Amino acid sequence: xxxxxxxxxxxxxxxxxxxxxxxxxxxxxxxxxxxxxxxxxxxxxxxxxxxxxxxxxxxxxxxxxxxxxxxxxxxxxxxxxxxxxxxxxxxxxxxxxxxxxxxxxxxxxxxxxxxxxxxxxxxxxxxxxxxxxxxxxxxxxxxxxxxxxxxxxxxxxxxxxxxxxx
Numbered sequence: 001x002x003x004x005x006x007x008x009x010x011x012x013x014x015x016x017x018x019x020x021x022x023x024x025x026x027x028x029x030x031x032x033x034x035x036x037x038x039x040x041x042x043x044x045x046x047x048x049x050x051x052x053x054x055x056x057x058x059x060x061x062x063x064x065x066x067x068x069x070x071x072x073x074x075x076x077x078x079x080x081x082x083x084x085x086x087x088x089x090x091x092x093x094x095x096x097x098x099x100x101x102x103x104x105x106x107x108x109x110x111x112x113x114x115x116x117x118x119x120x121x122x123x124x125x126x127x128x129x130x131x132x133x134x135x136x137x138x139x140x141x142x143x144x145x146x147x148x149x150x151x152x153x154x155x156x157x158x159x160x161x162x163x164x165x166x
Contacts, residue, residue, distance in 0.1 A: 078165045084113070084153035091150040094165060098143035106163045108133040112154040113161060120145040 073094045082090045096102040106115055115135035117126040125147075128135035131154070141147075153159045 073165055078163070080163045082151065082161045082163065084151060084159050084161055086155060086157050087153060089150055089152040090161075091148050092163075093146050093148050095144065095146045096141045098141045098145070101138060101140055101166075102147070103136070103138045103166045104149050104163065105134065105136045105165075106151050106161050108153075108159050108161050111159040113159060114152040114154060116150045116152070118148040118150070120147070122148075 073096060078094065080092065084090055094104075104115065104117065106113055110133050112131050113133060113135060114129045115127065115137050116124055116129075117137050117139065119125050119141075126137040126139045128137055135151070137149075149163075149165075151161055151163060153161075
């Protein structure tokens with residue numbers, strides 16, 4: 001049975017170069033340092049939360065569905081790789097069964113990306129807009145329907161992204 005037991009193990013076999021940019025402005029060094037510290041703190045908190053959420057999902061604490069239920073997308077779990085243009089986005093449609101836990105995770109390896117999930121009527125139902133490189137969304141659909149998952153690149157350069165769903 002496929003589950004998101006550990007977010008990081010989903011990407012253990014994925015190798016993508018980490019893209020970084022150098023700050024060439026000496027006048028904005030303190031601002032850049034403060035921003036870097038804030039991003040590091042946000043990643044630390046996000047990492048701790050992700051580990052806690054992974055443990056809770058594994059134990060079935062956060063799931064409102066039956067312990068062995070999963071909302072496999074039609075055709076099974078998906079793994080997609082994209083390169084998202086600077087400040088751009090990609091979206092894809094995926095159908096989940098009602099009453100079962102649906103999950104989506106994207107990894108950008110150090111670059112800031114966001115995730116939004118829209119239902120068949122275009123309503124925003126779940127999102128992760130934290131300033132991090134691993135947005136994760138989970139929800140329990142009320143009924144079987146097609147959802148649109150949007151991954152947004154918050155950086156000023158193209159970013160490679162791997163997306164996994166259950």
